[in-house]
Amino acid sequence: MSASLNRKKSAFENEMGSKPKIVIVGAGFGGLTAAKKLRSIKADITLVDQRNYHLFQPLLYQVATAGLSPADIAWPIRSIVARQKNLRVLMRSVTNVDVDKQQLDTDGGSVPYDYLILAPGARHSYFGNDDWETDAPGLKSIEDATEIRRRVLSAFEMAESSEDPYEQRCLLTFVVVGGGPTGVEMAGAIAELSRHALTCDFSHIDPSSTRVVLIEGSDRLLAGFNELLSTKAKSSLERLGVQILTGVRVDGVDNRGVNFGDDRISSRTVIWAAGVKAAPAARWLGVSSDDRAERVIVNADLSVPGLENIYVIGDAALHHSQDGKATPGIAPAAKQMGEYVAAQIKQKVNPVAKKQPSDASETAFRYRHHGSLATIGRKSAVIDFGRTRLSGSVAWLIWGVAHIYFLIGIKNKTSVVLSWLWDYATFERGARLITGSPPEALPANSVSEQESEVRRVA
Amino acid sequence: MSASLNRKKSAFENEMGSKPKIVIVGAGFGGLTAAKKLRSIKADITLVDQRNYHLFQPLLYQVATAGLSPADIAWPIRSIVARQKNLRVLMRSVTNVDVDKQQLDTDGGSVPYDYLILAPGARHSYFGNDDWETDAPGLKSIEDATEIRRRVLSAFEMAESSEDPYEQRCLLTFVVVGGGPTGVEMAGAIAELSRHALTCDFSHIDPSSTRVVLIEGSDRLLAGFNELLSTKAKSSLERLGVQILTGVRVDGVDNRGVNFGDDRISSRTVIWAAGVKAAPAARWLGVSSDDRAERVIVNADLSVPGLENIYVIGDAALHHSQDGKATPGIAPAAKQMGEYVAAQIKQKVNPVAKKQPSDASETAFRYRHHGSLATIGRKSAVIDFGRTRLSGSVAWLIWGVAHIYFLIGIKNKTSVVLSWLWDYATFERGARLITGSPPEALPANSVSEQESEVRRVA
Numbered sequence: 001m002s003a004s005l006n007r008k009k010s011a012f013e014n015e016m017g018s019k020p021k022i023v024i025v026g027a028g029f030g031g032l033t034a035a036k037k038l039r040s041i042k043a044d045i046t047l048v049d050q051r052n053y054h055l056f057q058p059l060l061y062q063v064a065t066a067g068l069s070p071a072d073i074a075w076p077i078r079s080i081v082a083r084q085k086n087l088r089v090l091m092r093s094v095t096n097v098d099v100d101k102q103q104l105d106t107d108g109g110s111v112p113y114d115y116l117i118l119a120p121g122a123r124h125s126y127f128g129n130d131d132w133e134t135d136a137p138g139l140k141s142i143e144d145a146t147e148i149r150r151r152v153l154s155a156f157e158m159a160e161s162s163e164d165p166y167e168q169r170c171l172l173t174f175v176v177v178g179g180g181p182t183g184v185e186m187a188g189a190i191a192e193l194s195r196h197a198l199t200c201d202f203s204h205i206d207p208s209s210t211r212v213v214l215i216e217g218s219d220r221l222l223a224g225f226n227e228l229l230s231t232k233a234k235s236s237l238e239r240l241g242v243q244i245l246t247g248v249r250v251d252g253v254d255n256r257g258v259n260f261g262d263d264r265i266s267s268r269t270v271i272w273a274a275g276v277k278a279a280p281a282a283r284w285l286g287v288s289s290d291d292r293a294e295r296v297i298v299n300a301d302l303s304v305p306g307l308e309n310i311y312v313i314g315d316a317a318l319h320h321s322q323d324g325k326a327t328p329g330i331a332p333a334a335k336q337m338g339e340y341v342a343a344q345i346k347q348k349v350n351p352v353a354k355k356q357p358s359d360a361s362e363t364a365f366r367y368r369h370h371g372s373l374a375t376i377g378r379k380s381a382v383i384d385f386g387r388t389r390l391s392g393s394v395a396w397l398i399w400g401v402a403h404i405y406f407l408i409g410i411k412n413k414t415s416v417v418l419s420w421l422w423d424y425a426t427f428e429r430g431a432r433l434i435t436g437s438p439p440e441a442l443p444a445n446s447v448s449e450q451e452s453e454v455r456r457v458a
Numbered sequence: 459m460s461a462s463l464n465r466k467k468s469a470f471e472n473e474m475g476s477k478p479k480i481v482i483v484g485a486g487f488g489g490l491t492a493a494k495k496l497r498s499i500k501a502d503i504t505l506v507d508q509r510n511y512h513l514f515q516p517l518l519y520q521v522a523t524a525g526l527s528p529a530d531i532a533w534p535i536r537s538i539v540a541r542q543k544n545l546r547v548l549m550r551s552v553t554n555v556d557v558d559k560q561q562l563d564t565d566g567g568s569v570p571y572d573y574l575i576l577a578p579g580a581r582h583s584y585f586g587n588d589d590w591e592t593d594a595p596g597l598k599s600i601e602d603a604t605e606i607r608r609r610v611l612s613a614f615e616m617a618e619s620s621e622d623p624y625e626q627r628c629l630l631t632f633v634v635v636g637g638g639p640t641g642v643e644m645a646g647a648i649a650e651l652s653r654h655a656l657t658c659d660f661s662h663i664d665p666s667s668t669r670v671v672l673i674e675g676s677d678r679l680l681a682g683f684n685e686l687l688s689t690k691a692k693s694s695l696e697r698l699g700v701q702i703l704t705g706v707r708v709d710g711v712d713n714r715g716v717n718f719g720d721d722r723i724s725s726r727t728v729i730w731a732a733g734v735k736a737a738p739a740a741r742w743l744g745v746s747s748d749d750r751a752e753r754v755i756v757n758a759d760l761s762v763p764g765l766e767n768i769y770v771i772g773d774a775a776l777h778h779s780q781d782g783k784a785t786p787g788i789a790p791a792a793k794q795m796g797e798y799v800a801a802q803i804k805q806k807v808n809p810v811a812k813k814q815p816s817d818a819s820e821t822a823f824r825y826r827h828h829g830s831l832a833t834i835g836r837k838s839a840v841i842d843f844g845r846t847r848l849s850g851s852v853a854w855l856i857w858g859v860a861h862i863y864f865l866i867g868i869k870n871k872t873s874v875v876l877s878w879l880w881d882y883a884t885f886e887r888g889a890r891l892i893t894g895s896p897p898e899a900l901p902a903n904s905v906s907e908q909e910s911e912v913r914r915v916a
Contacts, residue, residue, distance in 0.1 A: 052615055069527040078659035088661045091615040108619045157510055157549040161566045201536035203546045 019044050020349050023104050023113035025094055026279075027054045027077045029331045030314035031119035033338030035087060041346055045087040046111055048104065052076055052091050055142065058331060061182060063145035064271075065189035066153065066197070070142045094120065097284040099307055115309050115345050118281045118296075119338065122315035122329065125277035125293065132253040136270040139182055148271055152190060155269045156198060159205045172210045173267040175258050177250050178274030179216025180224065184233050186271055187214040188376045191240040212242045213265055215258070217249045217274070224328065225372045236376040250274075276329065278316040285310065290318050300364035302341055311344070313337035319365060327367040340365045477501050478807050481562050481571035483552055484737075485512045485535045487789045488772035489577035491796030493545060499804055503545040504569055506562065510534055510549050513600065516789060519640060521603035522729075523647035524611065524655070528600045552578065555742040557765055573767050573803050576739045576754075577796065580773035580787065583735035583751065590711040594728040597640055606729055610648060613727045614656060617663045630668045631725040633716050635708050636732030637674025638682065642691050644729055645672040646834045649698040670700045671723055673716070675707045675732070682786060683830045694834040708732070734787065736774040743768065748776050758822035760799055769802070771795035777823060785825040798823045 020043045024031045027049040035047050053074040062068040078089050092106035097118075103110040124138030137147050152174065159171035172194075176187045194210035201207065214221070214237065220230040221237075221244065234244060245260075252259030257266040275293075282289035282296045287304055289296055295318035296304060302319060304310045314334035319327045327333050344363075375381045381396040478501045482489045485507040493505050511532040520526040536547050550564035555576075561568040582596025595605050610632065617629035630652075634645045652668035659665065672679070672695065678688040679695075679702065692702060703718075710717030715724040733751075740747035740754045745762055747754055753776035754762060760777060762768045772792035777785045785791050802821070833839040839854040 052611060069529040071527040076659070078656075082658040089659075090619050091612075092619060108616075109621075153510060154549075158566075161548055161550060163567075198536075200540040201534070201547075 020114040021046070021112055022115045022117070022345060023048065023111055024117045024119065025049070025104065026119035026121055026314070027051070027080075027089075028057075028119055028121050028314060028334060030334035030338040031117065032077075032080065033335045034117050034119065034313070034342045035081060035084070035338075037339050037342030038345065039084045039086065041086065041349060043086055043349060045084075046090060046113075047077065047081065047087055048090045048092055048094065048106065048111065049077060050091065050093040052078070054080060057140070060139055060142075060145050061185040061189055063142070064139055064148040064152070064186065065193050066149055067189065070146065074142060094284065097310070099285065099310070102309075113309075115348070116311070117338075117341055117345075118284075118310065118312045118316060119314045119334065120279035120281055120316050122276040122278045122293070124272055125275040126272065127275055129253070132272065135255045136177060136253045136258075136272040138272040139186065140276075151269050152193070156194075156202065156205070156207060158268075160202050161204075168205060169211075170256070170266045171268045172205065172207075173213070173257075173265065173269075174210065175213045175215065175265055175267045175270045177215050177253075177258065177270065177272050179214055179218070179221040179244070179246065180273060181222065183214060183216070183271075183273035184221055184237065185375055186273055187212050187242045188237055188240055188380075191237070191242050195241065210241075212240075213267075214242055214244050215248050215250060215260070216244070216246045219247050221246070229372060233376050236380055240376075276315065281312055281316045285312075293318070301344060302337055302365050303344075311341045313341055319367075321367055322364065327365075328369075332370055333367055336367060337365065478572040479504070479570055480573045480575070480803060481506065481569055482575045482577065483507070483562065484577035484579055484772070485509070485538075485547075486515075486577055486579050486772060486792060488792035488796040489575065490535075490538065491793045492575050492577065492771070492800045493539060493542070493796075495797050495800030496803065497542045497544065499544065499807060501544055501807060503542075504548060504571075505535065505539065505545055506548045506550055506552065506564060506569065507535060508549065508551040510536070512538060515598070518597055518600075518603050519643040519647055521600070522597055522606040522610070522644065523651050524607055525647065528604065532600060552742065555768070557743065557768070560767075571767075573806070574769070575796075575799055575803075576742075576768065576770045576774060577772045577792065578737035578739055578774050580734040580736045580751070582730055583733040584730065585733055587711070590730065593713045594635060594711045594716075594730040596730040597644065598734075609727050610651070614652075614660065614663070614665060616726075618660045619662075626663060627669075628714065628724045629726045630663065630665075631671070631715075631723065631727075632668065633671045633673065633723055633725045633728045635673050635711075635716065635728065635730050637672055637676070637679040637702070637704065638731060639680065641672060641674070641729075641731035642679055642695065643833055644731060645670050645700045646695055646698055646838075649695070649700050653699065668699075670698075671725075672700055672702050673706050673708060673718070674702070674704045677705050679704070687830060691834050694838055698834075734773065739770055739774045743770075751776070759802060760795055760823050761802075769799045771799055777825075779825055780822065785823075790828055791825055794825060795823065 022038060022041075022043050022045045024035055024045065024047045027035075027047055031047065031049075032054055035045060038045055053076050056073040056075075059068060059073045063070055063073060081087050081089060090106070090108070090111070092108040094104060094106055096105040097103075097116065098105055098110070101110075101112075102114065102116075103112045104116065121140075123140050126132045126136075137144055137151070139145060139148060155171045155174070159168045162168050162171065174187075174190050176183045176190070191210070191212045194207045194212075198207040216223075220227070221233050222230045237244060248260050250258050250260050253270055253272075256268070257264055258270055278289070278293055278295040280294070282294060285296065285304060285307065287296055287307070295316055296312040298312050298317045298319050299305055300319075302311045302313055302317065304312055314337060315329040317327075317337065319337070321327060327337075371383060373381065373383050375396065380393065480496060480499075480501050480503045482493055482503065482505045485493075485505055489505065489507070490512055493503060496503055511534050514531040514533075517526060517531045521528055521531060539545050539547060548564070548566070548569070550566040552562060552564055554563040555561075555574065556563055556568070559568075559570075560572065560574075561570045562574065579598075581598050584590045584594075595602055595609070597603060597606060613629045613632070617626045620626050620629065632645075632648050634641045634648070649668070649670045652665045652670075656665040674681075678685070679691050680688045695702060706718050708716050708718050711728055711730075714726070715722055716728055736747070736751055736753040738752070740752060743754065743762060743765065745754055745764070753774055754770040756770050756775045756777050757763055758777075760769045760771055760775065762770055772795060773787040775785075775795065777795075779785060785795075829841060831839065831841050833854065838851065
C-alpha cells in the first residue's frame with residue numbers, strides 16, 4: 001500500500017520544480033473555466049476551494065423551493081478535472097495572500113505561486129445589518145438553500161398544526177427582499193410551490209391562500225435588465241399571485257416580520273436577496289475595493305494594480321469596460337474572464353507564438369454580452385438576444401437544455417440534466433424534505449419572549 | 459382567503475365527533491401501512507411524525523456513501539397520503555401518552571385518541587456509551603447519513619491535503635463497528651467508493667490504498683441471517699478488500715480511533731452500526747420493556763398489556779411468535795404488523811362482517827418471513843426465498859426493481875426509482891457533496907490537545 005502511495009507521490013513531486021506554479025482560488029464558473037483553458041500548458045496548477053464541489057448557483061433557488069436536490073446542481077470538483085494531469089485540487093480555506101513571498105496562505109498550510117487567479121465569488125450582503133441574517137437568510141450556498149427549504153416547508157407544517165388564525169396568517173406570509181433575478185425567481189417559486197405542489201397536501205390550511213410579497217428598493221424589478229424584461233417579470237409574478245412592492249426600502253428585520261417606514265408585514269419567513277458582497281480578496285491582497293460590494297478594482301487586463309501576476313475575476317472583481325460600464329456579476333462574465341486570464345498567463349509563460357501587442361487597449365479584457373434571461377416560475381422564461389426574443393415555455397425548454405449543457409460541458413452529466421428536466425417537467429416536488437435543525441429550533445418556538453414587543457410593532 | 463380557509467376547516471371539523479379517533483405515531487413502514495389499510499374506514503385518523511417525510515431506511519447507507527441524494531430515498535408524507543380523506547398529518551414530536559385522558563401529548567399540543575398505534579421506530583444504541591456518538595455516528599436518519607458522507611469524503615480531502623504519512627494513513631482508515639446488514643453494506647460501499655468512484659480523483663494519495671475494517675462482536679457477520687449468507691457476505695467483502703474482525707468487542711472510541719482489548723486501530727472515521735434502541739414508547743406508556751433494546755413487550759395481538767386500545771408495532775415492539783422467536787426489526791415485519799393492527803381496529807370499530815374468533819390464538823399476529831436479503835456492494839446481492847436462491851447482479855437488479863416498487867407502491871414515483879437505478883448502474887457518485895459543518899469543525903482540526911494522549915494509546 002505505502003509503496004504505491006509513495007510512487008504516486010514522488011511522480012507528482014518530480015514533476016514540480018522548474019515549471020511555473022499557477023494557483024487558482026475558487027472553482028466557480030470563472031476559476032473552473034481558467035483551469036480548463038490551462039489544461040495543455042506545462043505548469044503545475046493548484047485549484048483551491050473550500051468546498052469539494054462546483055455549484056451551479058443559477059438553479060440554487062430551485063433547491064430552496066424543493067424542486068431539485070443539492071446533488072442535482074453541484075458536481076464534485078475532482079471529477080470535473082479528473083483527467084487534467086497538470087492540476088491538483090486542494091479543499092482548503094484561504095486566509096491570506098503573502099504577495100512578497102508569493103504564497104497563498106490557507107487553513108492547511110501555504111501554497112507557493114508564480115501566477116495567482118483569485119475567483120472566490122461573493123456572498124449576500126446586508127448593507128451593515130449583518131444581524132438580519134438569522135431572520136432573513138440569503139441564498140448563495142447549498143446550506144443556505146436547504147435552510148430556506150426547511151423554513152419554507154416548516155412554515156406550512158406549523159400553520160397546519162396551529163389553531164391560531166393570526167399565527168397561521170403570519171406563517172403563510174412569505175417576504176422576499178430584493179427584486180433582482182434571485183428575488184424574482186424565489187418569489188415565483190414559492191408562489192408556485194404553494195399553489196401547485198402543496199395544494200392537496202393540507203387539510204387544515206389552504207396553501208393556495210399563501211401570501212408572497214416581493215420587496216424591491218428601486219422603482220422596478222430586475223433593474224439590471226432592460227425594461228421589457230422588468231415588465232414581463234412583473235406581470236408574470238402578479239399572475240402567480242405575488243404582491244410586488246417597488247421603491248420600498250426595508251429598514252428592520254426580526255423573526256416576526258419586516259419593517260419599512262411606518263409599515264410592517266408580519267411574516268415568519270423572510271428571504272434576503274437584496275445585495276451581494278465579494279469574498280475578502282481585497283483584504284487578502286491589501287488593495288483597494290469599491291465601497292458597496294467590496295470588489296477588487298482590477299486593471300483592464302484583470303490583473304491587480306501593482307501586482308501584475310495576480311488576477312481577480314468573477315464576482316470578486318470590479319472591471320470597467322472602455323465605455324465605462326461595469327462587467328456584470330453573472331456566470332457568462334465570469335467564464336469569459338476565466339478564459340481571458342488563462343490566455344494571458346499562457347502568453348506570459350510561453351510567449352513564442354504571438355507577438356507582443358503594441359498598446360494596452362489591444363490586450364484589455366472585453367466582455368461580450370450574449371443576452372439577458374429571467375425565469376419566472378415553471379416553464380416561463382424570457383430570453384433577449386438583442387435581435388431574437390423568445391418567451392414562455394419554449395424559451396424555458398430551449399434555454400434549459402442549451403444553457404445547462406453549455407455550463408457543465410461534461411458528457412457524462414447528461415443523465416443528471418435529463419433527470420432534472422424530467423423532474424421539473426412533471427408537477428412533483430420530490431425534494432420536499434425538512435432536514436437540518438430539529439423543529440424545536442424554529443424561530444416561532446424560540447422567540448416567545450420577544451412576541452409581545454413584536455405584536456406592538458405590528 | 460379566510461373564507462375558503464374557514465370553509466375547509468369547518469368541513470374537517472364537522473366530520474369530527476362521533477367517529478372514532480385513530481392516532482398513528484410514526485410514518486415509517488409500519489405506521490404508513492396501517493394508515494393506508496385504514497383508508498376506507500369511517501374514522502378520523504391523525505398521523506403524527508416529527509419528520510415531514512417517510513424515509514426508506516434500507517438505502518440510507520447509499521446516501522452516506524454518496525451514491526444517492528436524500529430526496530431519492532425520502533418521500534413527503536403528505537404527498538403519499540394526499541388522497542386519503544379520513545386522515546390528517548401533523549408534523550410534531552411526541553412527548554408523552556396520557557393513557558387516562560386517552561390523549562397523545564406533543565410539542566404542539568395534545569391529540570385525543572380512541573385507538574393509538576405507536577410505530578416510532580428505533581435509533582442506534584451505544585450500549586451505555588452514549589459519549590461515543592460524537593466520534594462514531596450511527597446511521598438512522600438523513601442527517602446521520604449526510605454527516606457520515608461529510609466525514610468520509612472529508613477524510614479523503616484531508617489526506618490529499620496532508621503532508622504527514624501517519625496522518626494520511628489514519629485518514630484513509632475507516633472502521634465500521636457492527637457486522638449486521640447496515641455494517642456490511644457500509645463497509646462494502648466505502649470500499650467501492652474508494653476503489654471505483656474516487657480512483658482518478660486524487661493526485662497526492664491513492665484512494666485505492668484505503669483500509670476498511672469491519673468489526674463484529676459475534677463470531678460471524680449477519681448473525682441474524684443463515685450461515686450461507688454470512689459466508690457469502692464475508693467473501694464478497696474480502697474481495698472488495700475489506701478487513702473483517704469477528705469476535706471482537708470494541709471497548710473504546712475516540713476521535714482518533716477505536717480500542718479493543720489491548721489493540722487499537724487509528725482511524726479518523728468510525729461508523730457505528732452495532733445496535734439499535736427503540737424510541738421511548740415504553741416510557742411514554744409507563745409499561746415494561748426489554749433491557750437490551752427498550753422495546754415494548756406486546757401481547758400476541760400487538761396490543762399493550764393492560765392498554766388494549768393501544769398497539770405498538772415495528773422496531774419499537776418486542777413480539778414473540780408462538781414458537782418463541784422474536785419478530786425481527788425489518789421493514790416487511792413492520793409492514794405486516796401495520797396491516798394486522800389496521801385489521802384489528804377495523805374489526806373493533808365495525809364488528810358487523812366477521813364473527814368473533816373463538817380463542818386468542820386465532821387472532822394472534824403471525825409474522826410470515828418472505829426471505830432474507832443482503833446487498834454487498836454494487837450489483838451484488840443474495841436473495842434467499844427458502845426454495846429459490848439467487849446471487850450476483852441479476853439478484854441485485856430483480857430485487858432493486860421489485861422491492862422498491864413494493865415498498866413505495868406509488869405509481870408517480872416510478873420516475874424517481876428509474877433515475878435511481880440509472881445512476882446506480884453507472885459508476886458515477888453524483889451526490890459526492892460535503893455539506894453541513896464547515897471544514898474547520900472537522901475532528902482532525904479540533905482535537906490537537908488530545909493528540910499526544912491518543913498517540914500514546916496507539
